[in-house]
Amino acid sequence: MRIALRNITKRFGATLALENISLEVSDGELVALVGPSGCGKTTLLRLVAGFEAPDFGDILFDGRSVLKVPPERRGVGLVFQHYALFPHMTVFENVAYGLKFTRSSVKVEDRVHELLELVGLTGLERRMPSELSAGQQQRVALARALAPHPKVLLLDEPLSALDAKLRERLRLEIKKIQRALKITTLYVTHDQEEALAVADRIAVMSAAHIEQIGTPFEVYSLPATEFVARFIGRGNLLTGRVVRREGNKVTLSLGESMFQAHCGTQLEPGQWVTALIRPEKIRLNQPAENTLRGKIIGIEFAGDTLWLYVHAAGITVVVKSGVLDLREGDQVQLGFSASDLFLVPSGRTPPPTPSPRE
Template sequence: MSSFIEIQGLSKTFKEKEVLTDTTLSLKKGEILSLVGASGSGKSTFLRILSGLESATKGKVLIEGSDISSIKPRNRPIGMVFQQPLLFPHMNVLENVIYGLKMKGKNKENKKRAKDYIERVGLGEFMLHYPSELSGGQQQRVSLIRSLILKPKLLLLDEPFSSLDLQLRKELRQWVRSILKEEDTTVLFVTHDRDEAYEMGDRVAVLQDGRFLQIGSPGEIYYNPASPFVASFMSDVLILQEQQFVHASHIRVVPSVKDLTSPCWKGTVRQKLFMAGTDIYEIWVEELRQKLNLPLGWDSINGTVWLYAEEENIRTFQIEE
């Protein structure tokens, strides 16, 4: 049985430079895939090809088995929410939400459907307000339901929380994931934020230099990174020589090297951080030129410590760089 969304061998070349290389993935109906990568990795180009704003040099995009590669953007069963809400400033919330339905020629019961969606996202009392009268989070909710009401077969979310403050981002992404699951919407969620990718996605795809380095569940990506880049970008590990690594969950810390027989590395405690309600210490490992954040279990923010791991917990990357 074919997947709901299939992207087959998608490549894009600009002036003899290949910015996407044979990118292939599939999505199940209702699945949320987080796409992460550094700036310049090809994320924006990938989205623009899917939405129809750019054409691929080669490859296909199939939805329910039908190739949509040659279909014009406005006719594709794809919705998109950008970093900025891009609401019409001269239209109130209700008019903004209805607008897409009118453009699709769906006139029957437009207002009732729009009102239902607005109520669902907790903006009923703001229905006749204009974008300038809404907060950033409220505007982004309106932008989202304006896309969802059209029932797209694929929804593209292009870093939709990047312009919001940290606390609002946390609150909004939990709410957004909930409503996407309620709607059984298939989603490609683009972000450069590791925590956001893990929280939003059923799976995570890591893109570097136009290629997918690894696609897997959040647990697979975090605990079993396939390459040094994925490890440094998406996990907490010490990267060792000869393409080896040890995950932070298998590293123990002691104040003295006495009686240690396992592989160990000298570290300097730099500072104490407070993450997710826990005291975490930033440790600099001079030998490996890396830092690692770990809970130490004692109240000391300065001095030398030793990090060690059992031989059995030292692993080898699947992909060399």
């Protein structure tokens, strides 16, 4: 099933929850909606499910408007953050409940067993929800949502009530099931790492609008706006000024330092730009096109790597390092190539304020 949202606007009284949102989801695609609290993710899902109607715009399933179709006839399966299983029903009954509204000729029992196998809960049919772990409860919720063969699956922060390890495992399982069933899916999360891991494409939302829609690679490596650069992944944003330009190479001044960067867009000397450098692109104490001296002011141990916080050029630069014998207070040289410095389009964000030196 293809889903298309066309110029959707939704208000709640004075609150603008969604502003002129357009989004297309292909058949079988998993699109993750990410963004900070209150940006409109749940509202968007509720509109697709039919629990709310937009003030403006249209929602189409396979090219047909569904605005007049009630929720129970949209063929949509839902899973929410709080599993909302029926506490007085067994696992079997909970999943069978999902079949209540279908007139399918398949025997309920066969379908329930099939679903429990799909989500890895075979054998737990007679348990009550209170006798299940949080992760198992969420699998039951998924099985119940999938029971009537929905054409669209809507997941609203399905894993956010679970601990980190379980979240990682279940997100892979959800993706596997989604792939196997080829079911068109909207997956809401405020966890950008989860979105990068599961999504075919990610829609990054901020304050009622979509900042960028792209593959995980695109939103991570080619952020369309400063907001996306900040929200997706860890990154360092350096504000500098264009000194000169030769072909696709620009020289930027950042405080006392000069940097080389590649750029595809038109930039003129004097213009302020924001450049993104990802922590894993920075090399320590090695020759590089761009270098910056600094002092380690913090270290986080992460198994095979260290996250370093380096005070350099008046800001704190985050560095991912494979070198483990480093200490707070060490002087280091940060190096990175021109091609790893990505100039972030200013987008909706206001232009950076000139430094007090000006």
